[in-house]
Each structure stands twice: as structure tokens, then as C-alpha cells.
Amino acid sequence: MKKLSSTLVIAALALAIQSCGGKKDSTEKADSLNNAKDTAVSTGLVGDTVTVAPAIVVTADDAKFAVDAANGGMAEVDLGALAKNKATNAGVKDFAAMMVADHSKANDELKALAQKLNITLPATINDEVIKIKEDLSKKSAAEFDKAYVSAMVTDHKKDVKMFEDAAKNNKSEDLKAFAAKTLPTLKHHLETIQKIEDRIK
Numbered sequence: 001m002k003k004l005s006s007t008l009v010i011a012a013l014a015l016a017i018q019s020c021g022g023k024k025d026s027t028e029k030a031d032s033l034n035n036a037k038d039t040a041v042s043t044g045l046v047g048d049t050v051t052v053a054p055a056i057v058v059t060a061d062d063a064k065f066a067v068d069a070a071n072g073g074m075a076e077v078d079l080g081a082l083a084k085n086k087a088t089n090a091g092v093k094d095f096a097a098m099m100v101a102d103h104s105k106a107n108d109e110l111k112a113l114a115q116k117l118n119i120t121l122p123a124t125i126n127d128e129v130i131k132i133k134e135d136l137s138k139k140s141a142a143e144f145d146k147a148y149v150s151a152m153v154t155d156h157k158k159d160v161k162m163f164e165d166a167a168k169n170n171k172s173e174d175l176k177a178f179a180a181k182t183l184p185t186l187k188h189h190l191e192t193i194q195k196i197e198d199r200i201k
Contacts, residue, residue: 025126025127025128026071026122026123026124026125026126026127027067027068027071027122027126028126029122030067030070030120030121030122031063031064031067033120034060034063034064034067034119034120035060058117058119058171058172058175059171059172061169061170061171062166062170062171062172062175063119065162065166065170065175065179066110066113066114066117066119066121066175067119067120067121067122068162069110069162069163069166069179070107070110070111070114070121070122071122071125071126071129072155072158072159072162073103073106073107073110074103074107074122074124074125074129075125075129075132075155076099076100076102076103076155077099077100077103077104077107078125078129078133079096079099079129079132079133079136079148079151079152080095080096080097080098080099080100080103081096081100082096082133082136082137082148083095083096083099083136083144083148084096084097084100086136086137086141086144086148087141087144087145087148088141088142088144088145089145089196089200091196091199091200092145092148092149092196092200095152095189095192095193095196096148098189098192099152099189102185102189106182106185109178109182110178113174113175113178116174117172117174117175132151135147136148136151145200146200149193149196149197149200150197152189152193153190153193153194153197156186156189156190156193157190159186159190160183160186160187160190163179163182163183163186164179164183166179167179167180167183
């Protein structure tokens with residue numbers, strides 16, 4: 001009976017992980033894997049011994065914040081790298097370089113936290129960001145600066161709100177501290193890009 005119930009748990013876990021494939025993008029896959037970790041009890045049998053999977057140690061909302069923050073951070077780096085090469089305005093180029101530097105650092109900190117908390121983060125940007133990047137890539141030099149700046153204003157408004165909420169409401173003290181530490185940088189980014197937007201209108 002013990003072997004049978006363990007086998008059923010293994011099958012359920014395999015099914016949960018397998019269902020993460022298909023049409024889901026990178027953030028959806030990470031969310032699904034985190035949800036599977038939350039419900040998984042075991043990963044296999046060694047003789048009569050059940051091997052227990054390390055459980056995720058944060059709430060679903062906290063894991064979702066980590067996934068979304070990772071996607072946003074990777075987006076800033078990818079789009080920043082594109083803008084460093086494609087932008088014509090010196091202020092936009094400087095901002096793009098700041099995005100690559102600041103968000104690469106924050107991404108590394110978040111990866112270390114995720115490993116500690118057993119959270120799966122997306123490996124690549126999600127479909128929404130891929131589309132934004134493709135659209136920006138097709139724009140002429142003159143159009144690119146305005147479109148990139150507009151995207152950064154929208155994105156940083158959303159990021160500031162998300163990190164403010166996380167700094168107040170996350171249950172994980174580690175993620176709460178990460179959000180609070182990163183928030184001033186995001187606010188600085190938003191103020192900077194809004195000033196650039198006013199200048200290039």
C-alpha cells in the first residue's frame with residue numbers, strides 16, 4: 001500500500017510538471033512549476049524509502065511576485081541592450097545603460113533568493129516582452145527613442161506599484177526585504193525616464 005500511494009504521488013507530480021509544457025510562456029511555466037512544488041509530496045522511491053522533494057517555502061503570491069519581478073528584470077536588461085545600440089538620443093542611451101547595469105545586479109540578487117527559497121524563476125522573457133522587443137526592433141531610429149521611452153515609463157509605473165505592494169504585503173521576509181531594497185532604484189528609474197520623456201516629446 002505504501003508503494004502504491006507513493007507511486008500515485010509520483011505520477012501526479014510527473015503529470016503536473018508535464019502540463020507545464022505546451023503553449024505556456026516562460027512566466028506561466030515557472031508559475032506552474034512553483035504550484036506543483038507547493039503540492040508535491042515525493043519524487044520517487046529508493047527501495048521502500050520515499051524521497052521527499054524540497055517544498056517551496058513561500059506563499060503562492062510571494063512566488064508569483066518573484067516570477068514577475070524576474071521577468072520584468074530580464075525585460076529591462078534585454079530592452080536596455082537593444083536601446084544602447086539603437087537609440088539616437090544620448091539621454092536614452094545613458095538610461096538604457098543604467099537599465100542593463102542596475103537590473104542585471106537586481107536579477108542576480110533575486111536568483112540567489114529564489115534558490116534559497118526553492119522558487120523556480122523563468123529562464124527567458126515572456127511572450128509579451130518578446131512582442132514588445134520585436135516591435136521596437138522594427139522601428140526607425142527616430143521612432144525608436146519615443147517608443148522605448150514610452151514603454152519604460154509604463155513598465156516602471158507598473159514595477160514601482162508591484163514592488164511597493166511586495167514590500168508591504170509579502171509574507172517572506174527575504175522577498176519583502178528585496179522589494180524594499182530595490183524600490184528606491186525603481187523610483188529613480190521612473191523619475192529619470194519621465195524627465196527624458198518630457199524632453200523628447
